[in-house]
Structures are given as C-alpha cells and as structure tokens.
Amino acid sequence: MDAKVTWSNGLTFTGSADTGFNVPLGADPSVGGANDGFRPLELMAVSLAGCTAMDVISILRKKQQAITSFEVQVHADQKNEHPHVFTSAVIKYIFSGTNIQEAAVLRAIELSAQRYCPAQAMLANVFPMQLLYEIYEDKAESGRELLISGEWKPKAEK
Numbered sequence: 001m002d003a004k005v006t007w008s009n010g011l012t013f014t015g016s017a018d019t020g021f022n023v024p025l026g027a028d029p030s031v032g033g034a035n036d037g038f039r040p041l042e043l044m045a046v047s048l049a050g051c052t053a054m055d056v057i058s059i060l061r062k063k064q065q066a067i068t069s070f071e072v073q074v075h076a077d078q079k080n081e082h083p084h085v086f087t088s089a090v091i092k093y094i095f096s097g098t099n100i101q102e103a104a105v106l107r108a109i110e111l112s113a114q115r116y117c118p119a120q121a122m123l124a125n126v127f128p129m130q131l132l133y134e135i136y137e138d139k140a141e142s143g144r145e146l147l148i149s150g151e152w153k154p155k156a157e158k
Contacts, residue, residue, distance in 0.1 A: 012036055014042075032117040041076075041084070044123075048091070049074045051119035055112035056093060056105075063104045068138055069096040089129045091120075096144050103131055109152045 053072040064154040076089040109119035131152040136144040150152025
C-alpha cells in the first residue's frame with residue numbers, strides 16, 4: 001500500500017492512497033492551521049472505526065441479521081504532553097433493527113477484534129481498548145428501544 005500527502009499551503013495538505021481518493025488534512029488555528037481538514041490522529045480513529053465497522057456489518061449480513069442502522073463510535077484518550085499519542089480507546093458498536101441476536105453481535109465483534117481488522121490488531125498492541133455494544137429494537141410508533149448493552153472481552157479476560 002502506498003499513501004502520500006501533498007502540501008497546499010500553511011498547514012493544509014491533501015492525502016491520497018492507492019484507491020485515488022483524496023482526504024483534506026488541516027490543523028487548528030492555534031498552531032497555525034486554517035481548520036480546513038481532518039487532523040492526522042482523527043483519521044487514525046476514523047480508520048479504526050471504519051475497519052471494525054466493515055468487518056462487523058459484513059459478518060452480521062452473512063448471519064442474516066436484520067440491521068437497519070449501524071454506527072461505530074471511537075473515543076480515544078490522548079497523552080497531555082507531546083507527542084499526544086492515544087493512551088486508550090473505547091469502541092462502541094450501536095445496532096438498530098429487528099430481532100438482532102446478541103450472540104451474533106458478540107461473535108462479529110470477536111471476529112473483527114481477533115481475526116480480521118488490521119487497524120484494531122495494530123493499535124491493540126499499543127494501547128488498551130474497551131469494546132462496548134448497544135442493541136436497539138426498531139419500534140414503528142416510538143422509534144427504537146434499547147434491548148441490551150454490554151461489553152465484549154476476550155475469553156481470557158472474562
């Protein structure tokens with residue numbers, strides 16, 4: 001895989017990779033930026049969320065789970081001093097649908113965390129991650145109702 005960033009001006013760059021898509025990169029005005037793009041570490045968090053999300057939804061579709069909406073949120077804590085590296089993260093998987101099986105969700109999260117997601121595998125070697133989930137049942141009259149929430153942990157930690 002190859003990737004590059006091309007400088008525009010100030011602290012404004014355009015990132016690209018083998019796929020040919022572009023992503024704007026920028027910095028906060030407090031450090032001389034124009035607030036005109038993603039911060040590089042934001043992209044690491046988005047990469048983590050996107051990598052595991054693609055695995056999990058793919059697995060749940062194969063398991064014929066009736067998912068109507070799905071979101072993965074990543075909250076990463078950072079060191080206060082330079083370099084502001086991630087020190088821990090919470091990944092929250094939020095599912096809505098009808099008759100979603102908790103066992104299927106747990107298995108999909110497990111497979112992503114332990115087998116398929118390279119971003120998660122790399123970053124898990126650097127800082128701890130907590131994997132949470134929420135399953136909502138779609139309700140025509142009231143939107144949705146939380147059925148269950150929990151945490152997935154590797155078997156050795158249970």
